[in-house]
Amino acid sequence: MHRKFMILTAAALVLGMSVSMAFALGGGNGRKGKFLYSKNCRSCHNGGTAADLSPADRTQAEWQATFSDMGKIKCSGDWTLSDEDINDIYTYLYDYAKDSPSPAKCS
Amino acid sequence: MAQTSRTLSRREFFKASGLLAAGALGGPALLGGLRTAQAATETMTPAWDSRFGVCDMCFNKCGLIARVENGVVTKLDPNPKFVKSRGMLCARGNAGISHVYDPDRLKHPLLRKGGRGEGKWQRIPWDEALDMAAQKMDEVREKYLPCGHLFTAGTDMQSLFVERLAEAYGSFNLTSHESLCLVSGSRAFLDTFGEVPFADVLHSKYVIMVGANRFEALVTPDSMDLMTAMREHGCKLVTLDPRYTKTAALSDEWYPIRPGTDMAFMLALAHVIVGEGLYDPQWIEEKTYGMEQLREHVKPYTPGFAAEQCGIPAEDIARIARELAAAAPASMVYPGRRSSDYEDSTQIRRSFAIVNGLLGNWDRPGGLLGARAVGLKGVPYDAPWYDDNHDDRIDAGKVPMMFEHEGSFMVTRDSILADDPYPIRGWFVYKTNPMATAPNRAKTIEMMHKMDFVTVVDIAMSDTAWYADLVLPSQSYLERIDPCSGLQGSSACACVVKRDPVIEPLYESRPLFDIVKGIAGRLDLGEYFDFTIEQFREKQLADLPGADGIMDRDGVYYNPSKVYGIYDGLVYKTLSQKVELYNQRYEQMGIDPLPVYTPPVQPPANQFRLVVGRNALVTQGSTTNNTLLHEFVPTNTLWLNPGPAGKLGIADGDLVEVSSAVGRQAIRAEVTDKIREDTVYMLTGFNTLSTQQRLAHGNGASIAEILDGGYDTVTGNAALHLTFVTVTRKVA
Numbered sequence: 001m002h003r004k005f006m007i008l009t010a011a012a013l014v015l016g017m018s019v020s021m022a023f024a025l026g027g028g029n030g031r032k033g034k035f036l037y038s039k040n041c042r043s044c045h046n047g048g049t050a051a052d053l054s055p056a057d058r059t060q061a062e063w064q065a066t067f068s069d070m071g072k073i074k075c076s077g078d079w080t081l082s083d084e085d086i087n088d089i090y091t092y093l094y095d096y097a098k099d100s101p102s103p104a105k106c107s
Numbered sequence: 108m109a110q111t112s113r114t115l116s117r118r119e120f121f122k123a124s125g126l127l128a129a130g131a132l133g134g135p136a137l138l139g140g141l142r143t144a145q146a147a148t149e150t151m152t153p154a155w156d157s158r159f160g161v162c163d164m165c166f167n168k169c170g171l172i173a174r175v176e177n178g179v180v181t182k183l184d185p186n187p188k189f190v191k192s193r194g195m196l197c198a199r200g201n202a203g204i205s206h207v208y209d210p211d212r213l214k215h216p217l218l219r220k221g222g223r224g225e226g227k228w229q230r231i232p233w234d235e236a237l238d239m240a241a242q243k244m245d246e247v248r249e250k251y252l253p254c255g256h257l258f259t260a261g262t263d264m265q266s267l268f269v270e271r272l273a274e275a276y277g278s279f280n281l282t283s284h285e286s287l288c289l290v291s292g293s294r295a296f297l298d299t300f301g302e303v304p305f306a307d308v309l310h311s312k313y314v315i316m317v318g319a320n321r322f323e324a325l326v327t328p329d330s331m332d333l334m335t336a337m338r339e340h341g342c343k344l345v346t347l348d349p350r351y352t353k354t355a356a357l358s359d360e361w362y363p364i365r366p367g368t369d370m371a372f373m374l375a376l377a378h379v380i381v382g383e384g385l386y387d388p389q390w391i392e393e394k395t396y397g398m399e400q401l402r403e404h405v406k407p408y409t410p411g412f413a414a415e416q417c418g419i420p421a422e423d424i425a426r427i428a429r430e431l432a433a434a435a436p437a438s439m440v441y442p443g444r445r446s447s448d449y450e451d452s453t454q455i456r457r458s459f460a461i462v463n464g465l466l467g468n469w470d471r472p473g474g475l476l477g478a479r480a481v482g483l484k485g486v487p488y489d490a491p492w493y494d495d496n497h498d499d500r501i502d503a504g505k506v507p508m509m510f511e512h513e514g515s516f517m518v519t520r521d522s523i524l525a526d527d528p529y530p531i532r533g534w535f536v537y538k539t540n541p542m543a544t545a546p547n548r549a550k551t552i553e554m555m556h557k558m559d560f561v562t563v564v565d566i567a568m569s570d571t572a573w574y575a576d577l578v579l580p581s582q583s584y585l586e587r588i589d590p591c592s593g594l595q596g597s598s599a600c601a602c603v604v605k606r607d608p609v610i611e612p613l614y615e616s617r618p619l620f621d622i623v624k625g626i627a628g629r630l631d632l633g634e635y636f637d638f639t640i641e642q643f644r645e646k647q648l649a650d651l652p653g654a655d656g657i658m659d660r661d662g663v664y665y666n667p668s669k670v671y672g673i674y675d676g677l678v679y680k681t682l683s684q685k686v687e688l689y690n691q692r693y694e695q696m697g698i699d700p701l702p703v704y705t706p707p708v709q710p711p712a713n714q715f716r717l718v719v720g721r722n723a724l725v726t727q728g729s730t731t732n733n734t735l736l737h738e739f740v741p742t743n744t745l746w747l748n749p750g751p752a753g754k755l756g757i758a759d760g761d762l763v764e765v766s767s768a769v770g771r772q773a774i775r776a777e778v779t780d781k782i783r784e785d786t787v788y789m790l791t792g793f794n795t796l797s798t799q800q801r802l803a804h805g806n807g808a809s810i811a812e813i814l815d816g817g818y819d820t821v822t823g824n825a826a827l828h829l830t831f832v833t834v835t836r837k838v839a
Contacts, residue, residue, distance in 0.1 A: 031279065031499075035492040042487065059680070095511075098680045099301060101692070102511040105485070 025067055025090050033092030036085050044075065055096035056104040063093045158609045159186060159662035161592075163584030164199040164206065165726045166262045167327045168594055170662045171196055171203075173585060173609040180204055180585060180610055186662045191596035192327040193335075198724055202735035206583060207613070211732055211799050212567055213580035214614035223555055223574050226798055233615065237622070240535075240577055241629030243560035244276065247533035250559075253277025254497040257519065257531050260284075261539025264589035264606060265619040268636070269537050272623045274490040275635040279500045280531060282514035284539045290510050291447040291824040295456030296475075298508075298690050299464060301680030304475035305597040306441055308333040308342070311473040313434035315427065316346040317369050317459065319443030322354040324721035326444065328599040343434075345427055347372065347419070349718060350746065350788055351781035360427075363783050366716050366828055367449055367707025368417040373440065373458035374704055375413035376428040378405040380465045385432035390467035396681070397689020397701075401461065404701040416706060435466040437473025446719070448828035453508075453821035454702040457690070461702070464686045470674045472598070479601035480668035481593035482654070486646045488635060497529050506823040507696050515823025516545055517816060520554050532559040537619055538581065542570035543728035543792060546814035546825055547769050564619055568799035569728060581619050586612040588640045591647045591658075598671075603654055603664040605644060698821060714831040715751070715787040717767070717813060728792040731803040743790040743807040744777035747834060752778040755834060762837040765789075765808060767830050769815050772808035773837055787834060 044050040058066070067090045070076045079086070096104035155176045160183070162169040170189025174182040183203050185196035216236035221227030231239075247256050257280045260269035266283070273281045285293075293303045308314055309332035321330050336342035337357070346358040347369065355361040364372065380386055381402050391398050410421035410428075417424075431438050440459045449455065468474025502509060502518035509515050523531045534555075542551050548570075555561060555574040563575040572578045589606035596602060612618075624636040648654050654664040678684035682691045694700040710716050724739045725731065731740075745765060747757060757763055759778040764771055765787070774789060782788055793807035817826040 029498075032492060035490060038487065038489045042489070046487075059684075060682075099682060099684075101298075101508050103297075103680070105512060 025064065025087060026094065028084070028087035028089075028091035030088065030091040030095040033088035033090070036081070037089050037092055040079075040081060040085075041089070050075070054104050055093045055100075056098040058093070058097055059099045060094050060097040061099075063090065063097055067093075155181065159607070159658075160585055160609050161264075161589075161604045161606050162196065162200045162203060163263075164197075164203050164730065165325070167192065167325065168264075168592060168604060169196055169200055169327055170604065171200060172662070175609060178610055180207060188661045189663050190328070190600045190665070191594055191602060191663075193331040193599070195331060197325055198739070199726060199730060199733075199736060202730070202733050203585070205733045205735045206566075206730070207585050207610075209567065209732065209734070211801055212583075212614065213565065213572075213578060213616070215580060216615070217578040219576045219578075224552070224796060226573065228578070233617070233625075236577060236579060237625040237629060240562045240579075241626045243562075243576075244533055244535070244626065245630060247559060248276065251530050251532050252496050253493050254279055254501065254529065255531050256280065256533035256535070257282070257501075257523070258535045259516070259539055259541065260537045263538050263619070264592050265587075266537060267590065268620050268623050269535070271488065271490075271635055272535070272627055272632075275627060275632040276630065277491065277493040277496055279497075280502075280514070280519065282502075282516045282519055283512070284544070285510070285513040286515045286517065286823055287541065287544045287825045288446050289444045289824070290513055290822045291452040291819040292443060292445070292456045292459075294453045294508060294510070294822045294824075296442055296460045298453075298681070298692070299457060299460035299687055300469055300475070300477075301686075302477050304442055304469070304477065305595050306439060307473055307476050307598045308439075308441070309336050309473075309598055310340075311336055311342050311434075311437050311439055312340070313343045313431050313438035314345070315431060315440045316344060316354055316358070317348075317364075317372070317440065317443070318445055318448065318455075319441055320348065320352045320354045320445075320721055321441070322357055323352055323723045324445070325723055328596050332597070332599065343430070347417075349783045349786045350720060352720065353723075360423075362417070362419045362423070365416065365418045365707075365783070366718060366786055368413075370451075370455045370458045370702055370704045371408065371413040371416035371706075372419065372424065373455075373462050374405050374408035374702065375410045375424050376431065376440075376462050377401065377458070377465060378408045379410060379425050379428035380432050380462070381405055383429070385429060386465050387435070387467045390436075391465070394467070394469070394679075394686050395464055396683035396685040396687050396691070400689040401701060408704065416704075431462075432466065436468040436471045438466055439463055439468050439474055442475065447819040447822075447824040447826040448718075449707065449826050450817055450820050450829070451702075451705065452819040452824065452826060454699060458702045461688050464688050469686060470671060472671055476597060476670065477673045478595050479670060479673070480666055481595070481601045481603060482651045482666045482668075483591055483593040483603055483647050484649050486643055490635070491632075501527075501529065501531055502823065506818075506820060507698060508821050509823045515818065516541055517818040517825050518823040520545070520550060520816075523554050523557055524550065532557065534558050534561045536561070536563045536565075536571055536575070538565055540565075540569040540571045540728050542574060543795065543809070543811050545816070546811060546827060546830070547816035548809060548811040549770060550816055551811075564622055566616070567729075567732065568797045570796045573795075573797035573799070579622055580614060580616040581622070582612050582616045585609040586616065587618040590640060591644050601666045601668050603648075603651065603658065603666070604662070605655075605658050710785055710831045714833050715747075715785060716828060717765070717810075717830045717832045718786055718788050719791060719810065719814075719827045720788055722790055725790055725792055728795065728800075728803070731792040731795070731806075732800040734802065737802045740790070741806075743774065743793040743810075745774045745808070745834065746782045746788040747776050747778050748782050748784045748786075749778050749780055750784045751834075752776065755836065757834065757836050763834050764837045765813055765832050765834055767813045767815055767832045769830075770812040772810075772812050774808035776834070787832065 169192040170186030187194040217228040258273035260266035344358040347364040410424040414421035501522040561575040563572040794809040817829040
């Protein structure tokens with residue numbers, strides 16, 4: 001039910017915005033996203049090179065805004081991820097955002 | 108100072124403990140560290156070593172000092188610097204000695220030889236045990252994919268390693284004890300305030316206690332602080348409970364509310380507060396979302412309506428609402444932390460949260476507080492990914508708002524029994540006992556019979572262990588090194604504790620960490636446990652330089668973090684970024700955005716509603732075999748009102764049979780007017796199946812055998828007040 005809602009809101013967002021994205025956000029595999037996040041992102045986002053990031057650092061709306069214009073994510077130029085992988089990572093961050101039904105715990 | 112020359116009254120005792128607490132907060136210079144205290148006693152020929160510990164007789168984790176003589180713990184004392192418990196250790200904490208030295212403790216690995224639950228065991232060496240656990244887990248994964256194995260961990264400072272093992276193994280199916288406990292209440296408050304609050308009862312002027320029994324179900328510091336608030340600061344306590352609990356006895360007012368009608372009472376409070384404008388309009392305007400919808404919603408819920416439902420006079424409901432509002436924001440409906448009672452328990456607790464929202468008590472003295480900064484860091488790890496696996500948890504999507512991290516034991520059990528949507532055939536359990544804590548024990552036994560292999564790690568032969576294939580003896584809280592744990596102590600403190608061994612481990616017991624490390628190594632997952640607990644603690648404490656040394660000196664580290672006004676300048680973690688009186692996400696998901704009252708089904712003629720509850724000397728099935736506590740609570744009884752008892756020809760002390768749709772048990776009746784006529788009650792944790800719990804086996808009745816197995820439809824939390832029972836005198 002939750003996932004359906006997410007697809008709807010993500011779809012609404014996509015429709016309402018300038019089409020700068022090649023794919024629709026949301027409805028990905030959040031579990032795989034967690035794995036992909038730690039594999040690809042945590043090497044920098046560990047409080048050293050870049051800020052330590054947890055899904056619960058932002059609201060769902062903030063994650064949506066961030067990923068709706070990925071050009072503004074500083075490191076996105078270095079990503080070698082497929083669209084599907086990026087969507088999985090987004091889904092992980094969105095599903096466990098600080099205002100989500102299951103906010104990520106600190107670890 | 109004159110008080111020192113007199114006998115210490117209760118009032119003065121609390122005042123003194125408050126001073127002690129203030130001293131501990133003030134810093135080490137005031138009271139000195141443990142070493143100094145010990146040095147002072149050395150001139151008096153010290154006969155023992157004093158060592159810090161952290162209690163494990165319930166979930167509170169109170170600081171303690173163990174007296175160790177010749178390698179044996181001879182006494183457990185409170186750590187006076189442990190502010191969260193106000194420098195106290197309860198009876199259960201004192202009885203920890205009998206937990207550690209229980210002759211019924213598991214002593215070595217045991218392999219089942221007979222049928223499940225038959226009690227035939229063979230002692231095997233550790234290497235063989237770990238080989239077997241790993242081999243069976245591997246077989247389950249091979250046959251049923253990683254999600255074909257369930258992992259369940261209780262509340263413990265090492266339980267995070269069970270989560271890590273599950274994730275490394277590749278199973279999403281991890282359940283904690285929480286869905287047999289408090290998640291519907293957590294859900295309700297999280298969905299109203301954006302986080303689960305801590306109650307600042309110490310500074311409260313008016314507390315309504317509903318669905319909680321804080322003077323028996325001890326929570327630190329709330330149990331002590333509420334007493335201090337009442338005795339020292341004139342705080343008024345109003346309790347609603349179908350039983351005359353000790354909390355009820357100490358309250359200013361007690362109402363034996365009809366079970367299942369709490370929401371009607373709360374909505375009537377909201378009706379009066381909103382209707383009479385007894386709120387801070389600026390707070391409501393700036394901080395809350397949905398006041399207009401709430402105003403419309405509560406119109407029909409008059410005190411007169413609630414009175415008919417709850418059996419509490421309308422004028423009292425209206426008066427309580429006005430008194431509560433007059434004391435705001437230093438007043439509250441106490442959030443409580445009990446299990447679900449009904450299928451709409453999240454909505455019932457939402458009605459509690461909404462009244463708090465109207466009081467404007469969030470983040471303010473005497474109200475509900477957000478979590479304070481503790482400063483412990485998580486220790487992340489890169490779990491592997493298995494493409495060849497099921498997509499989700501077995502309990503996923505079956506209730507709309509389950510907590511992903513906790514799961515739902517009840518939904519998981521039903522799903523396993525139905526192989527829906529896939530089979531689970533392996534189960535690893537650490538230090539929790541769903542056989543005794545989950546309603547409908549027969550179903551849990553059935554679930555056991557579904558399994559190819561069950562490994563249980565525990566200190567004693569619990570009923571869950573009794574049905575396992577492999578039972579591994581773990582260590583008590585006085586024998587092991589544990590990771591650090593951050594504790595929230597409301598306005599008292601935010602602190603960090605750790606455990607170091609106080610005595611050498613007994614028998615062949617091993618810590619859970621060593622066990623999962625051993626299993627992981629055999630499954631080629633050793634890299635996920637490639638560290639020691641000391642190294643793990645270093646990572647946890649990376650942002651708290653000096654904290655480790657302070658814990659060595661004081662037994663606890665306090666983070667002097669902000670208590671009130673944490674949200675100043677910040678938004679709430681809800682969709683509207685405000686306190687959601689009206690929940691937007693619920694609306695989007697088709698859940699009632701405001702709690703709608705449905706009268707509970709009443710017990711049929713000649714039947715009673717069976718309710719659960721707590722006693723300060725019992726932590727469910729984990730203490731009923733404790734020799735010291737057994738002296739205080741030697742058995743459980745069925746509380747039965749004299750009215751119906753007379754009609755049924757039952758006298759106090761008679762043996763009765765209690766039967767429900769799912770089970771029956773024999774128990775002695777305690778005929779007492781401390782309970783409503785339509786309700787009966789018994790304690791949990793008695794009449795174990797396991798014969799290796801000598802004081803609890805064959806003693807009293809098992810409530811898990813009688814309770815029927817419903818759950819809260821929003822979270823999947825076990826709902827424990829749905830069961831109707833008949834009570835008949837048992838003829839010898």
